[in-house]
Each structure stands twice: as C-alpha cells, then as structure tokens.
Amino acid sequence: MISKINNANILSLNQFIFIIHGAQVGTGILFLPRTLAEKTGTDGWLVLPFCFVFSTIASIAWVQVAKRYQIHFTKGSNNKMIEYTKKVLIIVYICYFSFYAWVILLNGMLYIKGNLLPKTPDYLLILLFLIPTYLVVAENVYVLGRYCEIVFYLTIWIVLLFLIPLKEGNLLNMLPVFKNGISGFLNAFPQAIFPFTGFEMVACMYPYLKRKQAAIKGVIIANSITLIFYTFMTISCYIFFSPDEITSYNQPVLSILKIIEVSFLERFDLLIITLYLFVVFTAWTPYIYASLLCISNLTKQEKKNIHIYIFFMCIILSVFLIHPSWSQVQSWKSLISHVGLGTAYIFPIFMLLVIKLRR
Structure with a gap:
C-alpha cells in the first residue's frame, strides 16, 4: 500500500489535508440528509x-500503522510468510x-446524466x-495534492449559497431534539459513517508528507473540515424541508439549489452542479491514484502509463457492458460501505493493537 518515496514528490501539510478531505467528500452528501432523516428523523x-x-x-x-510499517512495505523481506501476507494485503x-x-x-x-446530459451514452461520459x-x-x-487544494479554495463559496434559502426555512423543524433516543442513533450510524471514509488515503500519502510529525494534526483537520461541511449541509436541509417532506426528495441538497434564482440566469442550479463536479473529481482521483500505487508495489515497478491505460479500459468496458442504473449503484455503494468498515476502520485499529502487543 505504501509506495517508494521520490524526493521530487513531496506533499505539504495542506495538500495532505485536502487529499484526505477530497476523498471523503463526493456525491454522498447529495443523499446524506435524506438517508439520515429516514433512519432517525x-x-x-x-x-x-x-x-x-x-x-x-x-x-x-x-x-x-503507516509510520511503523513504512519500511516493511517499501523493502523486500527474506521471510516468505511476510512477503505473502504483504501481497495479499496489497x-x-x-x-x-x-x-x-x-x-x-x-x-x-x-449525477451528470440525470441533470445535464440525459441522452449521452454512459461510457462516453466516463x-x-x-x-x-x-x-x-x-x-x-x-500534482494530485495541488489539484485537491486548488479545488477546495475555488469551490468553498458554494457552501455559502445554502444560506440564501434558509430565510424561508423554519428552525422548529429541528425540534424536538433526541426524539428517537439511542435506537435512532444506532440506526443512522451505518449510513453516516460511510461518507467519512477516505482517510485511509493516509496509508498511501504518508510517505510523501514533508512534515511527517504533523500527520496526526493533518488527519484531524481533514476530518474536522468534512464534519463541518456535512453538518452544515444536513442542518440546512432539515431547516428548509419539513421532517415529512425531506424523505420524499431523493437528493434534497440539489432540491435546495433549485430554489435559488438570479435575474441573469434561468437555471442557476445547473451551473452549481457543473462546478460541484470538480469536487467529485477530487473524490475518485485519490482512490485511482492509491490503486495505481498499490499496483506498482505489487509488480515492484514504478507507476507506468500502461497500468493506467489498462485500468481505465477496464472501467470504460465495464460501464459499456453493464449500463448501471441508480438502484445498482446504490446497492454497490452499500456493499463497499460494509467492506469499508473493515478495510478503513477495523484493519488499522487491529494492526495498531498488534503493534502494541508485540512491544
């Protein structure tokens, strides 16, 4: 999972933060307020x-874990069991x-096909x-770090647009608090934990971080930015829509944007949808980059264009053959969210416990 370090490839703390935050924030926020409302109001x-x-x-x-096992993942070992385990993990x-x-x-x-280009073939959009x-x-x-950082600074103003429709909302929609008790929290937790995944990028990005002693600070800041973003967007939807109304909208975040009108543009929401695509871009790109780093580790070769070409051809071919629908993608999303609980949350904690026990 951890690639060899090239002195020319160094991430600043800001870039490290925004790669993690970018991997966390994607299209999940569009559905999050509705899915949480369905579970616990x-x-x-x-x-x-x-x-x-x-x-x-x-x-x-x-x-x-990255700090402890960085050397083990970048260098070979004479122990065949260790090498085999490493390959399986990769x-x-x-x-x-x-x-x-x-x-x-x-x-x-x-998301683009449904709102902007309904007649464009799936594989062409991909x-x-x-x-x-x-x-x-x-x-x-x-380059990845710079892109994620620039996109964050250029699109952060979009969040402020959600303050405009709130004047038509009602704070009473938020009351009463804790009306569903602990059971409501437990029902909503699996739906809410998935959008926070993305921090597992640490495993691949840590070796490139210039100030490695600031890595913990970086992940805390990245998670904090994501928390603020999700909380603000969710509360905005709850204030604007009534408790019964919000569950009838598939993407309540987009529904709020449709309320905003400007005199010089008929469909202002389409402009925001287009701009938000840059944010979604920062979600899938780190995962593709991390996958390519893992492939280079497995093959013991530097990241090559041939790896990228094969990877991209597999993506395009799969879309061409399957023609995925919303329901299929949501089922796959549910599957990867359950897998993510193990690969992103449980595995590092398990490895950390192993490290502590071996000392």
Whole structure:
C-alpha cells in the first residue's frame, strides 16, 4: 500500500489535508440528509460528531500503522510468510480502492446524466471523466495534492449559497431534539459513517508528507473540515424541508439549489452542479491514484502509463457492458460501505493493537 518515496514528490501539510478531505467528500452528501432523516428523523445530524470521533481514531491508527510499517512495505523481506501476507494485503486494497473509485465514477456519471446530459451514452461520459483524471494520476503525487487544494479554495463559496434559502426555512423543524433516543442513533450510524471514509488515503500519502510529525494534526483537520461541511449541509436541509417532506426528495441538497434564482440566469442550479463536479473529481482521483500505487508495489515497478491505460479500459468496458442504473449503484455503494468498515476502520485499529502487543 505504501509506495517508494521520490524526493521530487513531496506533499505539504495542506495538500495532505485536502487529499484526505477530497476523498471523503463526493456525491454522498447529495443523499446524506435524506438517508439520515429516514433512519432517525431530524436528529440525524447529531450522529455526525460521533462518526467524526470514530473516523479520527481510525485515522490516527492509520498514521501509526503507516509510520511503523513504512519500511516493511517499501523493502523486500527474506521471510516468505511476510512477503505473502504483504501481497495479499496489497491485492485486497487494490480491489477496495479500485471498486470504490469505480462506484464514485458511476455516481458522478449518473449525477451528470440525470441533470445535464440525459441522452449521452454512459461510457462516453466516463471517458470524458477519465481524460482529466489521466492528466493528474499520470503525474506525481504533488500534482494530485495541488489539484485537491486548488479545488477546495475555488469551490468553498458554494457552501455559502445554502444560506440564501434558509430565510424561508423554519428552525422548529429541528425540534424536538433526541426524539428517537439511542435506537435512532444506532440506526443512522451505518449510513453516516460511510461518507467519512477516505482517510485511509493516509496509508498511501504518508510517505510523501514533508512534515511527517504533523500527520496526526493533518488527519484531524481533514476530518474536522468534512464534519463541518456535512453538518452544515444536513442542518440546512432539515431547516428548509419539513421532517415529512425531506424523505420524499431523493437528493434534497440539489432540491435546495433549485430554489435559488438570479435575474441573469434561468437555471442557476445547473451551473452549481457543473462546478460541484470538480469536487467529485477530487473524490475518485485519490482512490485511482492509491490503486495505481498499490499496483506498482505489487509488480515492484514504478507507476507506468500502461497500468493506467489498462485500468481505465477496464472501467470504460465495464460501464459499456453493464449500463448501471441508480438502484445498482446504490446497492454497490452499500456493499463497499460494509467492506469499508473493515478495510478503513477495523484493519488499522487491529494492526495498531498488534503493534502494541508485540512491544
């Protein structure tokens, strides 16, 4: 999972933070307010801080594991059992990162197809997505970090637009608090924990971080930014829509945008949807990059264009053959969310416990 370090590929702390945050924030926020409301009503936002705590604990565990096993993953070993275990782990994470990137790509494709280009073939949209993706993943990790950082600064203002419709909302929609008790929290937790995944990028990005002693600080900041973003968007939807109304909207975040009108543009929401695609781009690109790093580790070769070409051809071919629907993508998303609980949350904590016991 951890690639060899090239002195030319160095990440600043900001770039490290925004790669993790970018991997966390994608199309999931479009559905999050509705899915939480279905499970626990307008109390759904209260579960997000608990998800933040669990994500931060797992993130810190990833930092400690990456710090401890960096040498073991970049150098060979005479112990065949260690080498075999390492290869199995790398293959598992190649599959995980690849499938996760594929699901995000499909979400983005259906999101654009449904709102902007309904008659465009699926595989053609995926091809258009992969062209700029190639320009990033074919370069070093510094380019990925710069892109994620720039996109964050250029799109952060979109969040402020959600303050405009709130004047028509009602704060009473948020009351009463804790109306569903602990059972409501437990029902909503699996739905809320999945959008925080993305911090497992630490395993691949830690070796490139210039100030490795600041890695824990970086993951805490990244998770905090994600928490603030999710909480703000979820509360905005709960204030604007009534408790019964919000569950009738598939993507309540987009429904709020349709309320915003400007005199010089008829469909202002379409402009925001187009701009938000840059944010979604920062979600699938780190996963593709991480998958390619794992492949280079497995083959003991530097990341090559042939790896990228084969990877992209598999994506395009799969979309061409399957023609995925919203229901299929949601089922795959549910599958990868359950897998992510093991690969992103449980595995690093388990490894950290192993490290502590061996001391």
